[in-house]
Amino acid sequence: MDSMDKTVKFNVKGDEKEASPREILLSVHDALVEKDYNPINQIVGYLISGDPAYIPRHNNARSLVRRKERDELIEELVRFYLANNRVDDTQ
Template sequence: MDSMDKTVKFNVKGDEKEASSQEILLAVYDALVEKEYHPINQIVGYLLSGDPAYIPRHNNARSLVRRKERDELIEELVRFYLANHRVDHPK
């Protein structure tokens, strides 16, 4: 069979396991700490404004944080906060 008749598979990086919001926030936090930024202020600045300049390129943090919509990241933060501060919360 001629090689021109064979189907070639193409894999896009999207086939990799998608990082969770939690994993993304923790990785971004670590990158900010390593660069000696105040991580809470920087993350809040990004979440409020949508401006990726609040997140450094260090350790690919800027690219990573943009993989999720900001509302998904905020949802993760609210879920975690409430789960850890309320006894009667639904799971």
Template structure:
């Protein structure tokens, strides 16, 4: 009996290089938002939920940097960091 493809769990792994890049971008964007007087957490959440780059300042090229990665890559880094430290 064949198993339905929807029942199988898909696995993927990112290389250390990709994880490091996501972390560097998140930290840089966080710092740029903070420097401009924004609440970086709120702004990043707004961007991650909506995909609208207007949530991210262009200060220090932050908007351009964050758009170099897909939102799922950023979320993966945030979840990994949260769970590994918790």
């Protein structure tokens, strides 16, 4: 059978599982640490300004962080903070 007779399967990137905001933030954090940047300062700089130059291309971090809107990343941070810092009002 000639190779021209075979069907080639084409995969669109949309088939990939989309990374959650949590996964993105953790991956970006790891890339920043590996590059010896202060990850908190760099991520805050990006979230406030929207300038992707705060995030390195190392380990595809810049491309990864731009897959989500900044408000989605901030929402994840607020949700995590509140879930882990609830004060018991009964004390």
